Amino acid sequence: MRLLNAHNWTLKEFVSDDEVPPYAILSHTWDENEVNVQQWESMATSHIIASDINSMKGYQKIKRFGQKAASNGFHWVWVDTHKRCCIDKKSSAELSEAINSMFRWYRNAQVCYVYLQDVHWCTDKETIGEQLYPSRWFTRGWTLQELIAPSKVEFYSTDWKKIGSKDDLCGLLSSITRIDEHILKGGDMDSVSVARRMSWASDRKTSRVEDAAYCLLGIFDVNIPLIYGEGRKAFQRLQEAIMNATHDQSLFAWGKIVGCPAELIDRKQQLGTKPIPWKEAHHRQPLLGLFAESPADFKDSAEIWPVDHGYAHYHDRRTPPALVNKGVLINLVIYKKFPSVAYWDDPAIAQPHDLELTVLLCRLGSKGSKLIGLSLYSWGDDYYSRTDELVLVDLFVSQTLGNPDQDQLDRETKYD
Structure with a gap:
């Protein structure tokens, strides 16, 4: 020094x-x-x-x-x-x-x-x-x-x-x-959720893209090598380091808070008796990886908190996530499936595709009754993409996920 x-x-x-x-x-x-x-x-x-x-x-x-x-x-x-x-x-x-x-x-x-x-x-x-x-x-x-x-x-x-x-x-x-x-x-900084700490930086700017990650190292008490020139990959590496240092799943709770997933289709469209309109790429719900692109993605996440350890223990959800190749292997519960749509560009096709709603171990408000759900699209072999939606799920409904009849919904999910 x-x-x-x-x-x-x-x-x-x-x-x-x-x-x-x-x-x-x-x-x-x-x-x-x-x-x-x-x-x-x-x-x-x-x-x-x-x-x-x-x-x-x-x-x-x-x-x-x-x-x-x-x-x-x-x-x-x-x-x-x-x-x-x-x-x-x-x-x-x-x-x-x-x-x-x-x-x-x-x-x-x-x-x-x-x-x-x-x-x-x-x-x-x-x-x-x-x-x-x-x-x-x-x-x-x-x-x-x-x-x-x-x-x-x-x-x-x-x-x-x-x-x-x-x-x-x-x-x-x-x-x-x-x-x-x-x-x-x-x-104590650990008394505040990861999502809330990220929200503090959501409207702040840095001269270099990489510094949006590097300026937060101390906020999360992690260290990573500096690689100027890597762009937004720096923020992904920061999130990987945070994931390895904490069990707080509010790290994944970024995006817009909604009551219901978008891109749902009706029964006739699901059965193929009614056409599904095709959309240009810029009109579709974007499919994303588990990590955010920048702190700005956490601008609506200030009131998201991890659930207490007792709830996590009850559902045996303590297995930590791990980096696998270019994705994340994480144990999540699939709460519900919704009829949705998948779009293909060549040729231009819109076809029925299940949207699976998973529940994170975090809630809206430190004592709130709403858990945070992610909208997932499966691409086979337990590989998924997510949207930028945070879907509110009633806590009393999600508690049924501990039922033996629902255990088959517990699975390892991989994100590209």
Whole structure:
């Protein structure tokens, strides 16, 4: 871990956590005109370069941060920019280690200063809320963990005047971010469902597609290798890591919540006495894999929670899912079959095809009476695709699935 000396602006590397001295850390949104580690180190040897860097907005931001930290008694500070001031981005190993350690670094800081470049200082609490809501800082992926991880967070305006602390503004921050207040106060992250944590990031953006996954590593306490260039595969690898670390099936509870599956057909269409209209691909219900494509898929999943362990034990549903080739092998209960339709493009055919509704071990609301179902289409040999629908199933109805007469519906399901 590299830290900046807040007094003489030199960088020093600390190899182990035991060596790291007390430090303040900065959270901010990145600008184009930031300072990287090579530029910072060159300032000590070249007055010309130092003069050029001194005029950069990014340098002035770091300088003001260092001055604020020093005035509060801190000798060392840490700051990240898109050019990695305290990280050598030319070293892929160092970058990977830093990103996998980022949550811990923010958690271990004595204080985190949040610099809100687009917020002006004011004393009126109502006006503070009006200014904080549209701030860009609340829209970025990386700032999610930077708000949650540190125990002490202080917010500063564009002219470095203190707006308030995380403790002072807890209710307002929870309203803006939808993060539970007890989490903002240092509560156990595992007390919140996977789906709910994903929903916190559902409307946040990152400059690189892969960072939508990497910025959530600390939120779920998992680690994965960094592979920039893999695109959305990074988010799938994140979900695989979460699946291996938890039994919380709300990981799979993403999509739109509905009362009944779409694409159902009537009895005559099922028997072939009435034609089924063919649809172009863009008008059909898309068939998907088990994992979501991005955190945005969880935007409606904030109130989905895993069922209690007693219910899971009663139905003997504790076998963990596993990755198989490019799919997932998971033990699920098929609750009900519905007459639906399968479309073929060459030739253009619409034909009857069963939709199978399976029940996840999670419910709508922590004490709710509705379980979450997935609409599945079988392609043979126990391979399935799902839709993006989350179908509500009455809890008292689903309890009949423990019946011996229903046990034949329990099966291993593979998702491509």
